[in-house]
Amino acid sequence: VNTITIAVTLFTVIVLIADLLGVNPLRSIWSNSERMEGFMTIAHLWAYFMVLSSVFGSGEIVKKDWFRFLNIILFAGTIVSVYGLFQFFGWADIHQGSTRVDASLGNSAYMAVYMLINAFIAGYMAIVVFSRKSKILIGIYSFLAIFFSFIMFQTATRGTILGWIGAIFISCAIYIIFGRKEKGQSNHSRMIVGGIMLTLIILSTLFYKYRNIEWIKNNQVLGRIATISISDVKTQARGYVWPMALKGVFKNPKTAIFGWGQENFNYIFNEYYNPKMWAHEQWFDRAHSVFIDWLVAGGLLGLISYLALYIISLIYICKSDLTIGQKSILIGLIIGYGVHNIFVFDNQTSYVMFFTFLAFVHSFKNGKKYSWLGSSTISRSEDSITVQNYISIPMIIILFGLTFYFVNIRVIQANSRLIKALYSCTDSKNLSTQFFENALKINSYTINQEAREQIISCSSRIIGSNVPSQIKTDFYNLTKKEIENQTIITPNDARIFILGGAFFNNIRDWNTGRPLLEKAHELSPTKQSITFDLVNNYVNSNKIKEALDLIQKAYEDSPDNPASQSIYVTVLIGNDEEKKAREMFGDDPILFVNEQVISVYASQEKYNKVIEIYKQLIAQNPNDIQIHASLVATYMANKQTYLALQELRLIKDMFPDAKDQIDQFIKEIQGGRNPFQ
Numbered sequence: 001v002n003t004i005t006i007a008v009t010l011f012t013v014i015v016l017i018a019d020l021l022g023v024n025p026l027r028s029i030w031s032n033s034e035r036m037e038g039f040m041t042i043a044h045l046w047a048y049f050m051v052l053s054s055v056f057g058s059g060e061i062v063k064k065d066w067f068r069f070l071n072i073i074l075f076a077g078t079i080v081s082v083y084g085l086f087q088f089f090g091w092a093d094i095h096q097g098s099t100r101v102d103a104s105l106g107n108s109a110y111m112a113v114y115m116l117i118n119a120f121i122a123g124y125m126a127i128v129v130f131s132r133k134s135k136i137l138i139g140i141y142s143f144l145a146i147f148f149s150f151i152m153f154q155t156a157t158r159g160t161i162l163g164w165i166g167a168i169f170i171s172c173a174i175y176i177i178f179g180r181k182e183k184g185q186s187n188h189s190r191m192i193v194g195g196i197m198l199t200l201i202i203l204s205t206l207f208y209k210y211r212n213i214e215w216i217k218n219n220q221v222l223g224r225i226a227t228i229s230i231s232d233v234k235t236q237a238r239g240y241v242w243p244m245a246l247k248g249v250f251k252n253p254k255t256a257i258f259g260w261g262q263e264n265f266n267y268i269f270n271e272y273y274n275p276k277m278w279a280h281e282q283w284f285d286r287a288h289s290v291f292i293d294w295l296v297a298g299g300l301l302g303l304i305s306y307l308a309l310y311i312i313s314l315i316y317i318c319k320s321d322l323t324i325g326q327k328s329i330l331i332g333l334i335i336g337y338g339v340h341n342i343f344v345f346d347n348q349t350s351y352v353m354f355f356t357f358l359a360f361v362h363s364f365k366n367g368k369k370y371s372w373l374g375s376s377t378i379s380r381s382e383d384s385i386t387v388q389n390y391i392s393i394p395m396i397i398i399l400f401g402l403t404f405y406f407v408n409i410r411v412i413q414a415n416s417r418l419i420k421a422l423y424s425c426t427d428s429k430n431l432s433t434q435f436f437e438n439a440l441k442i443n444s445y446t447i448n449q450e451a452r453e454q455i456i457s458c459s460s461r462i463i464g465s466n467v468p469s470q471i472k473t474d475f476y477n478l479t480k481k482e483i484e485n486q487t488i489i490t491p492n493d494a495r496i497f498i499l500g501g502a503f504f505n506n507i508r509d510w511n512t513g514r515p516l517l518e519k520a521h522e523l524s525p526t527k528q529s530i531t532f533d534l535v536n537n538y539v540n541s542n543k544i545k546e547a548l549d550l551i552q553k554a555y556e557d558s559p560d561n562p563a564s565q566s567i568y569v570t571v572l573i574g575n576d577e578e579k580k581a582r583e584m585f586g587d588d589p590i591l592f593v594n595e596q597v598i599s600v601y602a603s604q605e606k607y608n609k610v611i612e613i614y615k616q617l618i619a620q621n622p623n624d625i626q627i628h629a630s631l632v633a634t635y636m637a638n639k640q641t642y643l644a645l646q647e648l649r650l651i652k653d654m655f656p657d658a659k660d661q662i663d664q665f666i667k668e669i670q671g672g673r674n675p676f677q
Contacts, residue, residue, distance in 0.1 A: 004362045005053060007312050008355075011305040012046040015039060015262065018298040021254070022261015024490065028297075030445040031263050033415060035285070036348065038262050038446075040407060045355045052359035062363050067128065070121055073356065074144060077118035080104065084111060084151045099220045100156045109344045112157035116164055116340060117353045119148035120333035127325040156221045159343030160336075165204065167336030172197035174328040189325075238288050238343070240277040245287040245296050247272045259299035268296065270494040270524035275557035278564075282529045283495070290341035310334055313361045320364040333357070414444035418451050425458035431471050433478045440482070448489075452482040452496070456503045463507050479503065480512070487516075494523040498530050505533055510541045521550075528554045532567055544575045566591055574600045593617060607638035625655050633676035636669070645669060 019028035019039045031038030056062045056069070084101040086092035094101060100108035126141035152160060175193045210216065211226035248268030250256050260267060269284045287293050295303040317330050337354065346354075421435035436458070439451045459475040483500035490496055497520035504513025517534040524530055531554045538547035551571050555564040569591045572581040585591050593616045601609040614631040621627060628651045635644035645666060652662045668675045 002058070002362060002365055004309075004312050004316060004358060004365075005050075007305070007308050008046060008049050008358060011302075011309060012042055014301050014305045015042050015298055018258045018302050019261045021258050022297075023264045023267050023492070025261060026445050027263045027490075028261035033418070033447050033450040035263065036446070037346075041348065041351065042262075045351055048352070049355045049359050049362075052356065053362045056359070056363055058363040058365060066360055066363055067125070070125060070360070073353075074118060074122055074125070074141075077114065077121075077148060078144065080111075081115060081118070081148055081151045084115075084154065088151070088154050101151065101154045105349055107347070108155040109157045109160070110347050110349050112152050112155040112160035113337065113340050113344070113350045114353065115148045115152035115155070116160050116167075116336050117333065117350075117357070119145050119152060119164070120167065120329055120336065122148060124326060124329045124333075127323070127329060130325070131323075153221055156224045157340075157344070158224055158227075160340045161225055162343075163336035163339030165200065166339050167332035168200060169197065170335045171328040171332030172200070174331060175324060178328075179324045237277060237280040237284070240274045240280070241269070241284055241287050242289065242292055244268055244272040244274060245292050249295050249299065255299060257299045257301055259295065259297050259302050262297045265293070265296050266493065266495060270527065273524055273527045275526045275528055275554070275561075278528050278558055278561045282527070286345040288345055289343060290346050293345050309358060310338060313358060316361045316364050322364070330361075410442055411444050411446050414439055414442040414447040414451075417442065418447055418454065421451070422454060422458070425454075425461070428467065431462060431467060433474045436478065449486060449496070452486045453499060455479050455482055456499050460503055460506055476507075483516070487519075492523060494520045494527070494530065497523065498533065501537070502533050505537055505540075508540070510537050513537055514541065526557060528558065528561060528564060532563060535567060535571065539571060539574060544571065547571050548575050562590075566594070566596065570596045570600055573597060574603075589616065593620075602634075602637075605637075607634055610634045611638065623654070625651065625658065628654075632665075636674050636676050641669060 016039055019025055022028045027038070029039045031040065056065050080103045083092065083103040087094050087101040087103065095104075096102050096107055102108045102111045105111045105114065122141045122144035126138055126145060129137040129141065149164065152164060172193050176190055176197065179190050179193075207216075207222075207226075216222045216226050245265065245268060248255065248265075248271065249259065263285070265287060266283070266285045287296060291303060291306070294306045298305070313334060314331065317327050317334075320327070322330070337350075417435070417439035421439055424430045424432060424435045436451060436455050440448060455475075456479055459479040462475050463472050483496065483503070486496040487500070497516045501513040501517035501520055504510070504516065514534075514537050517530065517537055520530045521527075521534050531550050535547045535551045535554075538544070538550070548571050551564065551568045555561070555568045558564060565585065569581045569585060572578065582592075591597075593613050598610050598613050601607070601613070611631065611634050614627060614634060617627050618624070618631065628647060632644045632647045632651070635641070635647060648662050648666050648669075652659050655662075665675050
């Protein structure tokens, strides 16, 4: 046992305590199918660290074993990076976005940090083999370091690129300052490193000076780097989310010390939502900063224990017998990873790499032997050996098997069934609620909420499609039941309430959706997307005054939000306050000439107003046959048959392909019928 083992174990224990004391302990422990983190992942990482550090051990004798393992890591990294290279050349599809490579990791930021760590491992190995004078190996590792760095740049992940630049700068500075001839470093090598550092400074300075020239701005990678600034961070979502996170953490002494537990940032996001971030993503389950995320999840204790992993690693590296070149690279790796983590949250890929690094650093120093842990040299009786072989070991094997089944296998089974359900939802020949019910039967907390959200999504499509009514009824009943089940499990999470309420809104079941939306608004009163859905429900439930009060508050919270402006105008008109709407917003055609305003006027049977708007829309889009048809329908509703026939004849002249259908409409109208009813 050494200090880094104690630090990793202490971090794991603190996270467990924080999760158990958090807002939603079950979610903190089991996470969900999107993130797959929670304490279960931390526990697996702790076990992974313990296995690595125990199997490889520590001291000079284990270096060869570690070098072999690092080579395996680099081999895997090379496969992934080649995949990224194929994406760069357009030979393979990019999964997220169109130009930022992500290989098979699903996110360019995940790819970026994976390449960053691999680049520095390759650099470290190049320095290790430098003493052996093996030019071939030096060349291979150096090429890999450059290749990984190139692929990292193609992810266009700015935080990681900043980390890489900072790491190179720090590594060079350490080598120049602390490298001495008596320690094996030649002045020639220090001059080369100094040249690299000077080149980096010059290139960075020139890039900053000319960052606004066209070819830089038009380059996907360089253009994103050129936008880096303090003001840019403030205008990005992080500039809103980070202050929310800090408010939530220091809400009371308990949350300040122990945090909210893993996977519970969404509670903070809902409670402290800043309406000025209306233009950004409306669902954040992370603060998009590893350090702030651990402050949220584990409070000050969690953050300190996490930072201790970095600090102790730095101490181990500095006190090790590594060469100054090796030390500088490993310190640079920590710096680069740390800078990356300021702007991005961790994931399984980076977690595994980080805990591998911790286990590697663990090998630099032999641990102490503690008497309370027992000693392998103590002689044992034959009875104790029998108990171990026939009772203890079998019990451990059984316990491991049960744990593996309930923690891993059942979750995999539930996920597999959910995937089948999602496929069935797009297959009109296999539409059945049974697939979703099978996934929920396993009752895996990790999968249940995701399954219910997917049921909502699937049901919305099915109910709005042309399928047998019994299938629609089955999906409606299942969706309603599972929304109720989820609200019982997470009664203070706005997400299921807004998703459920929006679902019922979409199928015009206003009465069922209203209490869900009201609860969502109660849990997140400043979130405008929730307010908009509730306003829509109130308007369609003839609760105009309630709708007006809500949308007025949403507009006042963020007057520059086009959606709140448009909805405010619509509700004012619906409340016969058009004069006030025009006094506030003038005659802005974007706000007053649209389908929403038309719907309000139509519901009030103010058809002359509707006709006026359709004429303006036709002036803007004269070749849109649907607008012309809507104008005809409005003429008919306003009992202006002559004008309807006149418009139909105009449409027939403009769109000869629709001649037969239009002639049929004309015939019906002349026969005294309204074909648009």
